[in-house]
Each structure stands twice: as C-alpha cells, then as structure tokens.
Amino acid sequence: MAMTALGILPGTAEGRVISSSEALSFWGGVDPASARIIDVHHPLHGSVITGSILMMPSTRGSCTGSGVLLDLVLSGRGPAALIFSEPEDVATLGALIASEMFGKTLPVLRLSPRAIEALACESTARIGQDRITAGTLSIKVSPLATASLDLTDGDRAMLEGKNGTATAQAMRIICAMACQQGAERLVDVTQAHIDGCIYASPANLTFAQRMASLGAKVTVPTTMNAISVDHDNWRRQGVSPDFGRPAQRLADAYVRMGCRPTFTCSPYLLDSAPAKGESIAWAESNAVIYANSVLGARTAKHPDFLDLCIAVTGRAPLSGVYLDQNRKARRIIDMDLPAGVDDAFWPLVGYLAGKLSPDRIPILRGLAPAHSGTDELKALCAAFGTTSAAPMLHVDQVTPEAGQVREDADHCRITLADMEQGWRSLNEGPGNVDLVALGSPHASLTECRALALELAGRRVVIPTILTSGRDTIMLARAEGTLAALEQAGVQVMPDLCWCSISRPVFPVETHALMTNSGKYAHYGPGLSGCRIRFGNLRQCVQAGVTGRASDELPVWLQTKVSG
Numbered sequence: 253m254a255m256t257a258l259g260i261l262p263g264t265a266e267g268r269v270i271s272s273s274e275a276l277s278f279w280g281g282v283d284p285a286s287a288r289i290i291d292v293h294h295p296l297h298g299s300v301i302t303g304s305i306l307m308m309p310s311t312r313g314s315c316t317g318s319g320v321l322l323d324l325v326l327s328g329r330g331p332a333a334l335i336f337s338e339p340e341d342v343a344t345l346g347a348l349i350a351s352e353m354f355g356k357t358l359p360v361l362r363l364s365p366r367a368i369e370a371l372a373c374e375s376t377a378r379i380g381q382d383r384i385t386a387g388t389l390s391i392k393v394s395p396l397a398t399a400s401l402d403l404t405d406g407d408r409a410m411l412e413g414k415n416g417t418a419t420a421q422a423m424r425i426i427c428a429m430a431c432q433q434g435a436e437r438l439v440d441v442t443q444a445h446i447d448g449c450i451y452a453s454p455a456n457l458t459f460a461q462r463m464a465s466l467g468a469k470v471t472v473p474t475t476m477n478a479i480s481v482d483h484d485n486w487r488r489q490g491v492s493p494d495f496g497r498p499a500q501r502l503a504d505a506y507v508r509m510g511c512r513p514t515f516t517c518s519p520y521l522l523d524s525a526p527a528k529g530e531s532i533a534w535a536e537s538n539a540v541i542y543a544n545s546v547l548g549a550r551t552a553k554h555p556d557f558l559d560l561c562i563a564v565t566g567r568a569p570l571s572g573v574y575l576d577q578n579r580k581a582r583r584i585i586d587m588d589l590p591a592g593v594d595d596a597f598w599p600l601v602g603y604l605a606g607k608l609s610p611d612r613i614p615i616l617r618g619l620a621p622a623h624s625g626t627d628e629l630k631a632l633c634a635a636f637g638t639t640s641a642a643p644m645l646h647v648d649q650v651t652p653e654a655g656q657v658r659e660d661a662d663h664c665r666i667t668l669a670d671m672e673q674g675w676r677s678l679n680e681g682p683g684n685v686d687l688v689a690l691g692s693p694h695a696s697l698t699e700c701r702a703l704a705l706e707l708a709g710r711r712v713v714i715p716t717i718l719t720s721g722r723d724t725i726m727l728a729r730a731e732g733t734l735a736a737l738e739q740a741g742v743q744v745m746p747d748l749c750w751c752s753i754s755r756p757v758f759p760v761e762t763h764a765l766m767t768n769s770g771k772y773a774h775y776g777p778g779l780s781g782c783r784i785r786f787g788n789l790r791q792c793v794q795a796g797v798t799g800r801a802s803d804e805l806p807v808w809l810q811t812k813v814s815g
Contacts, residue, residue, distance in 0.1 A: 255367040255664035256399035257384055261347050263359035265379045267332035268297040269386070270304040271372035272296050273704035275610055275641055277313025278320040278776040280342060280751065284453040286649065287329040290353075290778035293677075306331040307368050307375045310338040312610060313775075314751070315447045315535040315554025316456075321346030323453030325356050329350040333379050338366050338611055338641075341429065348419045353421070353462060367391055401427055402437040407788075410565055418798075419466035422561035427559060430569035440571040441529055441551075444474040444563035445519045447535030448556035449506045450752050451480035451499035459557055460505040463564075470563040473524060477536045478517045478719070478749040479503045482757070490756045509560070515747040516721030518630070518694040519659050520547060523723075528652055533568045535559035538634035538693045538771065544644030546629050548652040550574050553643040573613075573643050580656040581615035581646050583608070585612055585783040586665045588620050590808040595631070596788035597671075597808065598624065604666050605676045608638030613642045615657055620649035627699055634693050635770030652732040666698040672809050678773040681783035683803060688712070688775070688796040692750040692769035699789075700728045700744075702735040706789055712741040712796035715759045719749045751775055766795040 272295050276282070281291035287302040293468070302324075310319055321343045324330035336342055339362070350356040359379055363371070371377060374386035384391040403411070411427065413420040430438065448456055480499040483492055507513050514522060520542050526532045528548030534540050535554045543549040552572040554562065562568045573579050585605055590597070603617055624632070624647070637647055646654040667696065690703065695718055703718060718737065720728070725746050728734040737744055750772045758780060766772055766785040773786040785801040795801045 253371065255364065255391045257367065257391050259359070259363040259393045260344060261358065261360040262381070262395070262672065263333070263344060263357040263379070264298065264381060265305065265307045265332035265359050266376070266421045267303045268376050269307065269372060269374055270296065270299055270301060270306040271368065273309065274510045275308055275310045275312040277311060279314035279452055280779055281313065282320055284323045284329070284494070285322050285635055287324055288527055292777045293774060299636050300333045302329045304331045305333050305335060305379070306793040307335040307372060309383055309611060310336050310340045310641050311342045313638050314341060314537050316450055317342040317555060318346035318349070318557055319448060319452045320557060321455040322453035322459070324347050325358050326455055327348040327543030328457070329530050330358060333361065335363055335368065337363055337427045339433065341433070341553070342555040343430060345429060346485040348425065349459065349557050350574045352425060352428070352461070357366040363391070363395065383491050396432060400437070401430055407438060407567060409667065413720060416467050418463055418464060418466035418710045419564055422461070422468065423712040425558065426565060426567060426569065430571065430639065433571040434571050435569035435571035437570050438567040439574055440794050441472060441531050441533040441562060441566060441568050443472050443524065443526060443532050444559060445477065445534040445536060445539060445805060446474060446506055446511055446559050446563065447477045448559055449479050449503050451502050454498065456556065457498050457502045457505070460604055461463045462503055464509055464559060465507045468509050468560065468564050472563055474511045474563045475512045475514040475519045475524065476503070476506055477515070478752055480749055480752040480754065481516050482745060482747045483515065489604055495754065505529045511563070514721060514723070516694045516723070517749050518696070521694070521721060521724060522697055531574060533559060533562040535541070536636035540643050541633040541637045541645065541761070542630060545571055545646065546626070568763040575599050579644065579653060582612040582658050582661050583614040584657065584661050584663045585609065585614045585616050587616055587618035588668045589622060590671070591811045592670060593622050593808045594788045595628065595808060596768060596786070597622070598628040598808060599631040599635040599768070600671060600674055601666060602635030603644065603678070603770040603774065604670055606636040608664050608666065609642060610640050612644070613646070615646040615648055615654060619647055627696055630693060630696070631770065638771050643743050668809065672805065675786070675805065675809060678770070678784065678786040681764045681785040681801070683800050685764045685766045685785055685795050685799060685801050686714055687759055687765040688714065688792050689750050689765050689767040689769070690717065690792060692767065694749055695720040695724065697724050697727050699765060700724065700733050700737065703742065703787060704733050705791070706793045707740040707742070708799050711738060714796060715743065716796040717743065717745060719745050719753070722746045751779065766792050766801050768792050
C-alpha cells in the first residue's frame with residue numbers, strides 16, 4: 253500500500269532524521285539558545301534539532317512552544333522540517349507566523365504512523381514539493397485540501413483591511429489556522445487570555461512589537477498570563493537589564509494593545525472567569541484544561557500569537573473542543589484510589605493520566621470519593637497538561653461534562669504501583685535541598701492560607717518562594733495572610749511564575765529544590781538545571797524549615813486501595 257504525506261505548510265528541506273514516538277513541548281523542552289532538547293523525561297533529551305527532519309506524533313504541554321519555534325527559525329537554529337502523525341497547532345502556528353510575517357519557510361507535514369515508522373529507519377531525508385525521498389523510500393506529498401471558509405460580512409471586512417492593517421494580518425493568520433484545522437467557519441468569543449506575553453525568546457517581543465506597530469487593539473476583554481519578571485521590581489531584584497528590559501517591554505506592548513495586566517497563569521481565579529458553555533479564547537495550557545474541564549467553558553488550546561489574533565478580531569476557528577462532538581472522552585482511565593490521599597495525590601495522578609492519554613480526552617473514574625476541590629483540580633489539570641496534548645479531561649461524578657463519553661472509548665488503569673513508580677520518577681533529587689518552589693500554577697487564596705497555617709509560627713531556613721497573581725496577593729494582604737507568610741520568611745512574588753522565573757530571582761546557588769507542583773516537577777530540571785524533589789505542602793514546608801526532603805513515600809502510597 254502506497255504511503256502518502258499531507259503538506260500542511262509547503263516548502264522544501266533536507267536533513268538528518270530525528271524521530272520519537274513521544275510528543276514534545278518546545279517550551280520547556282527545547283532550549284532556544286542552543287536548539288538542544290532539555291526535557292530530561294523525553295527520549296530525545298540532549299539531541300540538537302537544528303537542520304533536522306524532526307518527527308513525532310504531535311506536540312504537548314505549553315502554548316508558548318509556538319514562540320520558541322519561531323525564535324529557532326528566525327535565529328537559524330530551527331529544524332529543517334516538522335513531521336507529525338496527528339493534527340498539531342502549536343508548532344504549526346509558529347511555522348506559519350515565520351512564513352506569513354517574516355518570510356522564513358519551514359515545511360510542516362502530516363504522515364501516517366506507518367509512514368513515520370518507515371521514515372524513522374532512514375538517516376537522512378529530502379522533502380521536495382511533491383515527494384519525500386529517503387534511501388529507497390519515496391512518499392508522495394499531497395497538498396492540504398481545505399474547504400472554503402464560510403466567512404461573515406464582518407470577517408471579510410476585517411480580512412480586506414477595513415478594520416486596519418493589524419486586524420487584517422490577524423484575520424489572515426486565523427483563517428490559515430482554521431483551514432488546517434478543518435474548520436468551516438469562525439465563532440465569536442467573549443474573552444481572551446494571552447500567553448505570548450512570556451519572554452520565552454526574542455521572537456515573542458518581535459511579534460508583539462510588530463503587531464503593536466501595525467495598530468493592533470483587542471476587541472474583547474483580554475487578561476494576561478504571568479510574565480518573565482516582577483514588572484515593577486525586577487531592577488531591585490538584580491535582574492540584568494539585558495533580560496529585564498525586553499521582558500518588561502513585551503508585557504507593556506500587550507498592555508498598549510488593550511490587555512489587562514493581570515499577569516497570572518491562573519485566570520480562572522479572577523472575577524472574570526467564564527461560565528459554563530461560554531466560548532472563550534485562552535492560551536496557557538493549565539488554564540485551557542481547567543476552563544474546559546472544570547468550568548465547562550469552551551476554548552481550544554490556542555498557541556501563542558494566535559491568542560492575540562483572536563483577541564484583536566473576536567473570532568476563533570470553530571473546531572476542536574468548541575464543538576460538542578469533540579468534547580467527549582475517548583479513553584476511560586480507572587483509578588485505584590488509596591486511602592487518605594493528600595494534596596500531592598492530585599498532581600501525581602494528573603501527570604500519570606496525561607502519560608496514559610497523550611493524544612485524546614480521558615475520563616478519570618474512581619476519584620469522586622476523594623472529594624476534590626478547586627485547588628486539587630487545578631493541580632490535576634496543570635500536571636495533565638505537561639504530558640498530554642489534550643485540551644481537557646473529565647472526572648467522573650465531579651466535572652460538569654463527565655457524562656460525555658464515546659461508545660468506542662478504550663480502557664486503561666492507573667494502579668497503586670503506577671503511582672509509586674511515578675512518585676519515584678519525580679523524586680530523583682537528593683535529600684538536601686536549597687529551595688522550595690510553590691505556586692505553579694499561581695497559588696489561590698486558599699493555598700496561601702494553607703501555607704501560612706502549615707508554617708504555624710515557624711520560619712524557613714532556605715529560600716521558600718510562592719508565586720501568585722496580583723489579585724490574590726492583594727486579598728492575602730488585606731486579611732493578614734501575606735504578613736504571616738512574610739514573617740515566616742516566605743517570599744511571595746507577583747507577575748512571574750516558576751515556568752518563567754530566571755536567575756538571580758531564582759536563587760543562584762540552588763542545586764536541588766522541592767516543589768508540590770507536578771507541572772514544575774516535570775519542567776523544572778530542564779528549565780533550571782536543578783534536581784527536583786516532589787511532595788505535598790506539608791513536606792515542602794518541612795523541607796523549608798529543615799533544608800531536607802523526606803525520603804519516605806507518602807502514607808497513602810503505603811496503604812491499601814480504598815473501597
């Protein structure tokens with residue numbers, strides 16, 4: 253049977269073949285300065301992707317990956333081509349922006365798993381206009397067949413430039429993405445959340461400044477993700493102007509375009525959080541998963557740059573989980589529920605569920621007796637988003653659309669043994685730790701209170717940093733919780749989060765750290781170069797006041813399964 257490839261973005265390329273059966277997040281997984289894969293949990297860890305034909309099922313994790321890829325392309329360190337076996341938006345959008353706005357072509361193709369398996373056996377490959385050749389292998393490339401978009405009069409007016417140059421540029425990008433997603437029309441959104449304000453690479457600033465110079469203005473209420481510096485205090489914190497200035501300019505560019513300077517990766521904690529059934533346009537992976545799964549709102553996992561385009565036009569491709577049929581679970585994951593679980597259980601099972609469902613929406617069964625609240629679900633969704641490309645999940649008897657399961661959904665299970673293995677994989681660091689990292693995603697007010705209560709008059713002896721949003725910190729200050737944390741030696745930081753923090757705000761002498769975040773336990777080694785310990789809030793506090801992490805498994809991993 254002849255193998256064929258689908259040309260998502262056209263172009264020619266030649267290079268060595270680098271292939272993996274596991275998806276990769278470009279942000280947190282690839283160093284834009286060296287093009288080296290830094291995700292220590294990924295099979296390709298240490299590989300340099302410059303000039304390669306890079307093949308994988310899809311991308312996963314952060315929406316910021318589009319910015320990292322754009323920077324790699326603009327700096328000449330990018331891959332020669334990208335080949336996926338599944339529909340993919342984040343890297344594809346970065347490649348589209350490189351071509352559309354900067355004239356840099358990066359071919360993106362989609363092959364069947366069988367064709368990728370055959371091509372992975374070759375050392376080099378050449379991509380022509382209509383064929384991939386490698387050794388004796390020849391794969392025909394067919395152009396993407398796109399249905400004509402059913403645009404409204406307002407859409408056409410924006411596309412034709414009647415609302416300004418920036419709006420026309422934004423609409424061209426939206427329409428191109430809609431076509432590659434198979435959308436037939438666009439949908440109105442009521443609000444947006446910008447992830448591209450993180451200074452992940454110079455390309456993020458280049459894009460924002462280009463759009464601002466064209467006169468871009470958002471037309472729907474738009475919040476902003478955490479940025480890469482404490483906006484008002486980075487100079488006093490010793491951040492180099494070479495980093496602090498562009499990071500601040502990036503944030504300011506989005507504010508000039510009309511975005512609200514919320515600077516939080518937990519927009520679902522704001523008073524503007526959407527209602528069930530509301531169509532929105534959020535980027536930031538943990539926020540997208542929480543919005544769809546817990547709030548019942550509707551948003552694709554929009555890549556950086558597309559978030560601004562949608563905010564400017566108020567229109568998004570009507571595809572993916574905006575549609576009822578695409579919100580149903582395709583995998584049923586039955587959970588062994590240990591007795592007496594604590595707060596570390598939720599990020600751990602989210603992390604494991606993502607690994608078991610990297611390419612489809614799952615429903616997790618068996619968790620209802622644990623009585624999860626918003627903070628537990630926040631931790632679960634964030635960890636799930638590090639290991640899965642899916643934009644949502646369901647929790648049986650807990651989340652609002654948990655009855656949405658396809659008849660052909662397959663089954664798997666997470667056992668107590670799986671949890672123990674997962675725990676150990678996130679705890680490869682030493683017993684002595686130099687830092688406690690809390691607030692990934694940004695801490696809620698109840699999490700701030702829980703930390704203050706756990707400290708109960710004790711003081712930390714190693715740097716202990718909690719990141720949270722401005723609104724939450726304001727509430728914590730008003731009720732005295734912030735003062736209690738600061739009296740205990742905890743540094744509470746606004747604006748940035750652990751996935752964007754850099755030295756010297758990240759303590760320079762740190763070699764090992766402890767966190768209660770499944771998300772940061774995964775990304776931390778690659779982003780910080782430090783070894784990681786993972787545990788519950790109580791264990792993190794104990795590490796903070798002693799400088800040591802416990803080597804014991806949590807009690808609930810030593811007990812029988814409940815029920």
